[in-house]
Amino acid sequence: MKHFKLSLRRRIFIFMILLVLGASILIAGVTIYQYKEESEDYHRDRLERKEEAIRENINFVLRSTTYEITPENIALIFKERNKIYEMSQVHNLPLNIYSLEGNLLLKSKESFFKDSTDIQIKAEILEDLSTSVDKRFILKSERNGEKFQSSFTYITDNKFRPLAILNLPYLEEDDFLNKELAEFLLRLGEVYLLMLVVAIALSYFLSRYITRSLKTISDKITETRLNKRNAKIEINDASEEIYTLVNAYNSMIDELEGSAAKLATSEREAAWREMAKQVAHEIKNPLTPMRLSVQSFQRKFDPQDPEINHKVEEYSNTLIQQIDTMSSIASAFSNFAKMPAQQSETLNVSKIVKLALDIFNEDYIEFQTEDEEILAKFDRTQLIRVVTNLVKNAIQATEEQENPMIKVDVSQDNYHVCIAVQDNGVGIPEDNKPKVFEPKFTTKNSGMGLGLAMVKNIVETFKGTITFESHEHIGTTFRIKFPKH
Numbered sequence: 001m002k003h004f005k006l007s008l009r010r011r012i013f014i015f016m017i018l019l020v021l022g023a024s025i026l027i028a029g030v031t032i033y034q035y036k037e038e039s040e041d042y043h044r045d046r047l048e049r050k051e052e053a054i055r056e057n058i059n060f061v062l063r064s065t066t067y068e069i070t071p072e073n074i075a076l077i078f079k080e081r082n083k084i085y086e087m088s089q090v091h092n093l094p095l096n097i098y099s100l101e102g103n104l105l106l107k108s109k110e111s112f113f114k115d116s117t118d119i120q121i122k123a124e125i126l127e128d129l130s131t132s133v134d135k136r137f138i139l140k141s142e143r144n145g146e147k148f149q150s151s152f153t154y155i156t157d158n159k160f161r162p163l164a165i166l167n168l169p170y171l172e173e174d175d176f177l178n179k180e181l182a183e184f185l186l187r188l189g190e191v192y193l194l195m196l197v198v199a200i201a202l203s204y205f206l207s208r209y210i211t212r213s214l215k216t217i218s219d220k221i222t223e224t225r226l227n228k229r230n231a232k233i234e235i236n237d238a239s240e241e242i243y244t245l246v247n248a249y250n251s252m253i254d255e256l257e258g259s260a261a262k263l264a265t266s267e268r269e270a271a272w273r274e275m276a277k278q279v280a281h282e283i284k285n286p287l288t289p290m291r292l293s294v295q296s297f298q299r300k301f302d303p304q305d306p307e308i309n310h311k312v313e314e315y316s317n318t319l320i321q322q323i324d325t326m327s328s329i330a331s332a333f334s335n336f337a338k339m340p341a342q343q344s345e346t347l348n349v350s351k352i353v354k355l356a357l358d359i360f361n362e363d364y365i366e367f368q369t370e371d372e373e374i375l376a377k378f379d380r381t382q383l384i385r386v387v388t389n390l391v392k393n394a395i396q397a398t399e400e401q402e403n404p405m406i407k408v409d410v411s412q413d414n415y416h417v418c419i420a421v422q423d424n425g426v427g428i429p430e431d432n433k434p435k436v437f438e439p440k441f442t443t444k445n446s447g448m449g450l451g452l453a454m455v456k457n458i459v460e461t462f463k464g465t466i467t468f469e470s471h472e473h474i475g476t477t478f479r480i481k482f483p484k485h
Contacts, residue, residue, distance in 0.1 A: 016203035017196070024192035028185060035181045039172070043149060047138075047170045050093050051151050054168065057087050058155055069157050074164040075105045084108050096167035097155070102126050105164065121165065125152060129165070147172040294319075344377040344462065349417050350410050352380060356387040357408060362395060364404045370411040376484040382458045389451040390421040390478050397425025397476060415483060422477040428470040436468065455480075 061083050067073045078084040078097060088095050088108035097106040102121035129137040129152050139150040149170045154162040297315045302308065350369040357367055391406065398404035401424060409420040428436060437456045459466045464482025 010207075012207040013203045016199055016206070020192070020196050020199040024188070024195075027192075028188060031184060031188065032181065035184075043170070043172045047149055047151055047168065050091055050170070051153065051166075051168055054087060054091055054093070054095065054166070055153070055155075057090070058166070061087075062155075062157065069163065071100060071163050074099075074155065078106055094169050096169065098165040098167060100162055100164065102165070121152070121167075129154075344379055346375055347378050347380055347383065349374045349376050349378070349383070349419070352383050353387050353408060353410050353419060356384040357391065359388065360391060360395070362404075362406070364398075365391065365406045365408065368407065368409045370409075374410055374412045374417055376412075376417045376482065378462055378482065379458075382462075386455050386458055386480065387419070387421075389455050390480075393451060394421055394423035394425065394476070397427075398423050399425075401425060412484070415485075416481050417484060419480045420477060422475065424475040427472040427474055427476055428468075429472060433470065437466075 061077065062069055065077045065080065067077050067080070069077070074097060084095055084097070084106050085108055095106075095108045096104065098121050099105055102123070102125075104119045125137060125139060129135065135154050137152040139152070141148050141150065149172065151166075151168040151170065153166050155164045155166050156162055297311070300311075305311070350372055353369075354367055357365060387408070391408065394406045395404075398406065403424075405424045407420075407422045409418075409422070411418045411420075437452050456466050459480055459482060462482050464480060466478065466480050468476060468478045470476035
């Protein structure tokens with residue numbers, strides 16, 4: 001399975017967009033958290049201020065009452081002239097007064113807890129209140145989706161002796177703060193929406209600018225080949241890192257060209273050394289029987305021998321045969337070493353192929369053409385060499401067949417010409433197929449195995465291709481395809 005990989009340009013683009021979105025989400029989260037903290041601080045401070053004001057009012061009531069200030073008289077003191085209701089209205093906050101045992105003594109009429117005011121303070125609250133350092137306890141609760149803070153403190157006399165417990169139920173009204181928060185988030189969203197649009201445009205052009213130089217380098221690296229001269233990269237107005245990369249590539253190109261030249265020279269020298277060894281080996285083969293024939297004739301030569309003429313003729317024929325063998329070896333080597341002509345001319349391929357077949361006397365060679373005139377640019381001599389070599393190989397492959405058959409077909413499409421040479425010979429074994437176009441490879445007892453290598457060299461010089469299909473004991477088909485222009 002092929003993994004999908006993002007380009008550097010897209011990564012930069014996506015990263016910048018995510019950066020803006022992440023920043024907006026982070027700021028929105030921090031803002032909401034800050035508003036929540038400010039809301040809690042506001043309600044805590046407001047409750048403390050109200051509690052302090054109410055306690056001052058309570059102390060004033062205690063100083064001005066005619067009742068004896070005792071825990072038993074607390075209810076009477078604050079009922080007098082409806083002081084508890086007056087304080088509740090003045091401070092806009094409900095008040096509850098409990099005995100030191102936690103029993104409800106008084107409550108203001110304006111309480112938010114009309115039917116839910118606790119008649120008895122829980123023992124846990126009394127314990128926490130009595131053990132706290134500042135003798136103050138805050139109980140937080142939530143009812144019907146509304147948050148409350150309930151403050152419990154002692155009402156004391158002028159000697160700080162506890163008389164009763166003051167309870168202030170406080171409703172946290174956040175409507176105003178929530179409205180402010182909503183308005184702020186709305187403005188923040190509008191600002192970041194604009195920033196997102198700007199970031200998209202900026203990241204698009206910035207990513208293109210950053211990756212432009214990298215794309216140039218990437219294209220050059222992709223085009224780099226060992227068998228051609230590679231151009232160096234020239235980039236202006238690039239970063240230091242890009243310049244470093246460009247310099248490294250240009251240095252690599254210089255080293256690559258030097259290495260390629262050395263490699264080509266080494267390969268050519270190795271090829272010629274191998275070819276020289278092969279030529280020497282092939283020439284030695286006929287020289288040995290020639291030497292033996294001369295030595296034998298020298299020992300047995302007798303001018304008075306009545307069959308001397310016959311022996312001289314036999315000796316001469318042997319020498320001529322071996323000389324012809326050496327001549328064919330030299331010709332094969334010369335043809336392979338000679339580079340195909342680079343000049344090309346417009347030829348009628350059908351006519352030239354038929355002309356190349358006229359030198360063969362085998363009546364089982366069939367010629368077919370799709371059209372009597374198939375025009376293409378090629379070298380006339382080289383095309384004849386290609387066809388004759390393929391047909392010679394086909395003739396040799398069918399020597400042992402009772403009914404030999406060779407078909408030469410010429411066809412074309414819109415842009416290419418195709419020449420096919422088919423035979424019903426012995427075929428090419430699987431082990432030999434990879435070696436067919438290698439120089440000096442041959443399965444015959446004579447020859448240097450340069451024919452197909454030369455054919456491949458010629459065809460590829462004219463930007464063509466040569467392929468084959470072969471099955472043992474069935475036959476072989478070679479196909480040559482080259483462009484018309």
